[in-house]
Amino acid sequence: MKTKLHTLALAMAMTSPTLFAADIDSVDFHGYFRSGVGVSSDGALQEYQKNKVGRLGNESDTYGEIELGSQVYKKDDVSFYVDSMISMVSDGSNDSESTVNNDAQFGLRQLNLQVKGLVPGDPNAVIWGGKRYYQRHDLHIIDTKYWNISGSGAGIENVSFGPGAVSVAWIRGDNNDIDYRVDNDNNLNINYLDARYAGWKPWTGAWTEFGIDYAMPNPTSKQKEYGGLYNAENGVMLTGEISQDMWKGSSNKTVLQYATKGLAQNMISQGGGWYDAWHNTEEATGYRVINTGLIPITEKFSLNHVLTWGSADKITQDTDKSRLLSLVGRAQYQFTNYVRGIGEVGGFYQKDDNRDGSHYKQGGEKYTVALALADGPAFMSRPELRVFASYLNDSENGKSFKDNTANNTWNFGVQVEAWW
Template sequence: MPLRTAAITLGLLAGAAGLASPAQALEFAGYLRSGVGTTAGGGDQACFKLPGAETKYRLGNECEQYAELELRQPLLTLDDGSVLRVAGMVSLFNAYGRDLTLRGDDGAVRLPQLYAQWSNLPALNGGSLWAGRRYYKRNDIHIADFYYWNQSGTGAGIEDVAIGGRTYSYTLSRKDNLYQTAYTTRHDLHVAGFATNPGGGLELGVSHIDRPGRRDAHAGWSLSVQHVQQDFLGGKNTLALQYGQGPGTGLGYTGDVGLDASARRYRLVEFFDWQAGPRFGGQVEAVYQRDIRRDGKGQHWMSLGARPAYAITEQIKLVVELGHDRVWAPGGMHSLSKLTVAPTWSPRGPAFWSRPELRLYYTYARWNQAAQRAANGMAAGSALSGTGAFGPALHGANVGLQIETWW
């Protein structure tokens, strides 16, 4: 559905319900990370990511400036208490060592969100209708910036309809993100609110990818089950199990439509956020993923990592991040270990999630020869390759300064 058509449709529906009050103040939110970095030898900072791994540990290992600005404008509040609003987001990406002219690979300005939403509808028991391009029901591990279950896309949906103590959502989307080249229809059904134990809740999601209209394409599906335990050892624990076939191996995203049902992916995600008192907090994670492919390209990926943070004073923290990735692939077992130490100034307090943070960091990484061989075959440059920033060495280091904040 075109964005203009979606906005007009929601506007007509709102008008039919009757107006109660004029537009409210503009709302905004945002995210920013920016800094400077260099290799220990004096070249441009080169970030460490293992070939075949879905993600990387991000503290002291981000080689770009990135910013998002989101604006939300309530247009109408109706007599029944429902609200019609529009929202949009602009993002900026620019790699370290590049200028800001935004030509070619130097950077990008994007519009990742632009949608209309009619929320708090009594007819939907407090649910909402929306249409457009939207970040939607994103689940991520912060220390790895890993969105393991992400239903974002360009489309329309019915969100969080309350029935019998649970909430139901359905989305039809045509494109996951700005970088997907071909439109593919994806259906997502999400159910939340299953109380399993005191402080614990379960949510389920099923995704189906329709077969595109060409002979070499296939349909696919995936299933995600997630349990979140609040007040666990002073924090929150999340456990997710996921399975997909064919294009459903994207596990929430739209995967390769050239894969048939013989391609399967299994994934287990476990991570724990804690705040033990006002000064000691952090996040620890474990991911295991297995890909089965009859074309011989199947692999296993395992990732273990932690980021503890201890506040020495009300505003000064010592943050450490240790991550290890392994990939068992046809070319051998690739491995990468990465350690970052980051003295950090946090003016809003000592908690792990307090932002902004200004970090001075030192990052050291080691990898094996199989990882270097795999990196040599990558189309883009890699810090792990024999022609990368660290040459034939199997280790390297970066130093830098970074600010991160959100509001």
């Protein structure tokens, strides 16, 4: 949804000669937030493996993003657009959360320039530079972005080529404090080259996207002399996905990914492309298969699911093999245009086989029921206010709850989620 804030633009222009000179006639306002209150038998609401068992009734934070953008120049077919975003996250525990009290964090998430109309014969092509969320691919019900190379960078995207479009970007994603033995110079510069091709439709109702991400650690001369974890090698992540529209508005997507070196751990961590420079990953490889879909069974009843199978080998110097299986399903029944019932069930099993012959297992389940108010009957319609109850169970390690005395707990609460 895009809102034109003429009043805000006028106020900003009056207080800033620079903005006034740019002749901004409107500001686009977007955002996201989630917040609420909850309680469990552990005290505050407990969050347990939400990327593997599902997020509904399993989120304890307050998080928000505010995005302001504007077309600051347009002449004929050429336009310049400035985009910005700030974020805030806290545990939602009190009224006076701030950076002063060290219980809230604020960040500059996006600040970039996007230029259209300078690629001959291709009005939708964009030349960009700055800091941005770069074409992130999301699995909403587990709050995971399985393809996410974001940060400061530059590139050109949506350049028409055959039946689809090409995008190429250079993005920086450094790793901080990678070696506790070093007091200074322990941040490792890492650059990503990202190339994608999207839009090819092999048959009716289907569309595809393919991409390659090449991560290049770039140590300083001093870090090369020190060696150790700074000897991280270049890694690659390959992604291919196919989506299919089906009967009565249902859809399904299958994703295949392969990764090496420091990118391999993403295949079992539910990551989207961050580079692990904290372990020896010179032999690491991994792959992941994801299937997700939305099925409207009737006009009032619909289902959404995410299935993940991941495998990674030698992602640390002590680990031989790691395997992950996760399945989350959410059902929604619309009682009226604004009132809905929601149920979500999720579970996962993960096993690490170590090189010394030992094993480490993780696994658990979550069951949630909720009654919600939303601004319409669509499955993803927001804003939404929910009253929920969740049962969490750690079926492998145990003793994860109630001050490490029990393997299960209950969450009760109210949460609001919105985007616009």
